[in-house]
Amino acid sequence: MVTDRRTLVETPAGPAAISWHRAAEPRLVLALGHGAGGGVEAPDLAALAAALPAGGVSVALVEQPWRVAGKKLAPAPKTLDAGWLPVVGALAAEGLPLVVGGRSAGARVACRTGAAGGAAAVLALAFPLHPPGRPERSRAAELLGSGLPTLVVQGEQDTFGTPAEFPPLPAGHRLVPVPAAGHGFKVPKSAPLTQQAALGLVTAAVADWLAGLG
Numbered sequence: 001m002v003t004d005r006r007t008l009v010e011t012p013a014g015p016a017a018i019s020w021h022r023a024a025e026p027r028l029v030l031a032l033g034h035g036a037g038g039g040v041e042a043p044d045l046a047a048l049a050a051a052l053p054a055g056g057v058s059v060a061l062v063e064q065p066w067r068v069a070g071k072k073l074a075p076a077p078k079t080l081d082a083g084w085l086p087v088v089g090a091l092a093a094e095g096l097p098l099v100v101g102g103r104s105a106g107a108r109v110a111c112r113t114g115a116a117g118g119a120a121a122v123l124a125l126a127f128p129l130h131p132p133g134r135p136e137r138s139r140a141a142e143l144l145g146s147g148l149p150t151l152v153v154q155g156e157q158d159t160f161g162t163p164a165e166f167p168p169l170p171a172g173h174r175l176v177p178v179p180a181a182g183h184g185f186k187v188p189k190s191a192p193l194t195q196q197a198a199l200g201l202v203t204a205a206v207a208d209w210l211a212g213l214g
Contacts, residue, residue, distance in 0.1 A: 129161025
């Protein structure tokens, strides 16, 4: 794996940043955005960036403009989308099939913009199906309407929506549960699997799914 220094991409919402984790012989690019409460250092994003290049997947970790600017609060969805699509355009210039994704709010952005950005598929990590304790405020329409093959990896104890809360998924969508895991895929010490095993389950599920994409 070759890790590039962070590069900036101009967007209508300000500069976004890409940190590359490149495969030696890449067959596709996976772009991953972060959530509203953290950055690309999130354990699941870091684990994927470390594991996937060995299988021919170049991983681009994308910092949204608000995060690059040092702001603590994420802007409205429309602004998030405006800060994401130019990055997708820059990644498409690599000339390889592009899969877009992210965790939490980043997953929502990928679902909303994947088809418009020319992606081949969407990866939704810890999709925030609803705000905690507010199941009536469902965001399922964003996920169901991605229009692309979509993998959802969801902790079984995620307060933003457990796997059991998801509606029936359309053809091409797949949901993989992570036992005992919360929204950040963190598992308690009493869980039937270790933290390392939980993250290993995430990376294995994503790697298998990517391998099966046309």
